[in-house]
Amino acid sequence: MKRSMFISAIALAVASANIHAQESAPYENWVGGFVQHYGADSEKPEPMGYLDDGSTFGAELGFRFDPQWAVRFELSRIFLDMQGPNRPGNGDDGTMLGADLMFFMEDDAAYLFSGLREQSIRESYRMLSYGIGKHWEATEKVRVITELAGYRDFGQGYNEYSVKLGLAYIFGDTNTTPVRKDTDNDGVYDAVDRCPSTPVGVQVDATGCNIDTDADGVLNTADQCPNTPAGTKVGVNGCAIKDADNDGVLDANDSCPNTAAGTVVNAKGCAVNLDKDADGVLDSKDKCLDTPMTDKVDSEGCSVLVEKEVSIALDVLFGNNSSEIENPESAKILEFVDFMKRYGNTNAVIEGHTSAVGRAAYNEALSQKRAESVRQMFIDKYGIEASRLTAVGYGETQLKDTSNTAEAHRINRRIEVKVSTKVKTTATR
Structure with missing residues (x-):
């Protein structure tokens, strides 16, 4: 009964395959023969468990009804060895009938399959089959079959x-x-x-590879330097044309191949005698090409520096009993800020002074507070480094006007900023 049901299932699959083959475009069908190494379950048959590995030979018939799908039918003869003390003889044999549904991967790289097997070795066993294989093309009409398969018995759980x-x-x-x-x-x-990721629009050869790999305008077939860096000037052989001094004149035509970088050259690659900044030093030797017209220059065309003494005094006014600055953006303050930024190596002492009105100790504290207020203004408002500024309060000890008048008091309420250093400046022609 079981065998007849199995044969009926195979017949139905054949009919289905034929219908698909008629309705769809034809694909490869095949008939073949094979040999197998067969690994039997060591516990089979129970309870004696005497079967061992063996071999089979058989035939198969396949119908491919779609680029990816096919059905296959097998009939094989099995010869198994025996093992253990309960073996009845030197071997056992039987038959196996099967049907599989096969799925072929892209470009027929391999196929997967699964189906049914009806095995008869003294007893009947119905099994699920599954595995992977490949058809290797030997000729237009012949394929080599390689395959690895597994089997799972439905009844007693044997694995082969x-x-x-x-x-x-x-x-x-x-x-x-x-x-x-x-x-x-x-x-x-x-x-x-051979180059399956070629960018869109690139011309390729018969192998699918770029016909000009380094994009230098010379085809690979004639390019003797196929990996030239992008942007390199090349000759007809695809190799770089050299310009050692980068003056725009190729070495083959350059009469002055060691011209300094940036030099204006003629058609022969030699320096043109120019003096752009009119300082008396030709541009080919001038290391400072934009020297001001008023500066005296040395033999390399750079400004000659000399040292001189510089000193600036600055007055900052405050209200009575106040450390709030009345003129934070006065011309004198801005002039001092410019000086400090121009001469970055200078330091300044900010001196605070008051009028003679009030107690001396109070005036000294007020002058210190005023000096520190000015120092902080230069740091916060004008970005001068704190390490370059020092604040000192002198109170009423250094009055500018000793008369006891309102005008004298106003003048005495002041900040004096003193800076004195040697700075380098350019000599004039």
Whole structure:
């Protein structure tokens, strides 16, 4: 009963395959023979468990009704060794009938399959089959079959395996163009494309590779330097044309091949005698090409520096009994800020002074507070480094006007900023 149901299932699968083959475009069908190494479950049959590995030979018939799908039927003869003290003889044999549904991967790289097996070795066993294999093309009509399969018994849970090697003959209409993929759309199918990621629009050869790999305008077939860096000037052989001093004149035509960088040259690559800043030093030797017209220069065209003494005094006014600055953006303050930024190595002492009105101790504290207020203004408002500024309060000890008048008091309420240093400045012509 079981065997008849199994044969009926196979017949139904054959009929289905034929229908699909008639309705769809024809693909490869095959008939083949094979041998297998068969690994039997060591516990089979229970309770004696005497079967061991063996071999099989058989035949198969396949119908491919779609680029990816096929059905296959097998009939094989099994010869198994025996092991253990309960073995009844030197071996056992039987038959196995099977049917599989097969899925072929892209470009027929391999196929996966699963199906049913009806095995008869003294007893009948119905098993699930599954595995992976590949058809290797030997000729237009012949394929080499390689396959690894596993089997799971439905009834008693036996697990077995086989390794197959066989030959298949292709029959039927095989002229149908197979499905071919061209991932990078360069006109060369992936199966033969050695460069499957070529950018869109790039011209390629028969192998799908760029015909000018380094994009220097020289085709690979004639390019003796196929990896020239982008932007390099090349000759007809695709190799770099050298310009050692980068003056725009190729070495082959350069009469002065060691011209300094930035030098204006003529057609022969030699320096043109120019003096752009009119300082008396030709541009080819001038290391300071933009010297001001008023500066005296040395033999290299750079300004000559001399040292001189510089001193600035600055008055800052405050209200009575106040450390708030009345004129934070006066011309004198801005002049001092410019000086400090121009001469970055100078330091300044900010001196605070008050009028003679009030107690001396109070005036000294007020003058210190005023000096510190000015120092902080220069730091916060004008960005002068704190380390360059020092604040000192003198109170009423250094009056500018000793008369006891309102005007004298106003003048005495002041800040004097003193800076004195030697700075370098340019000599004039």
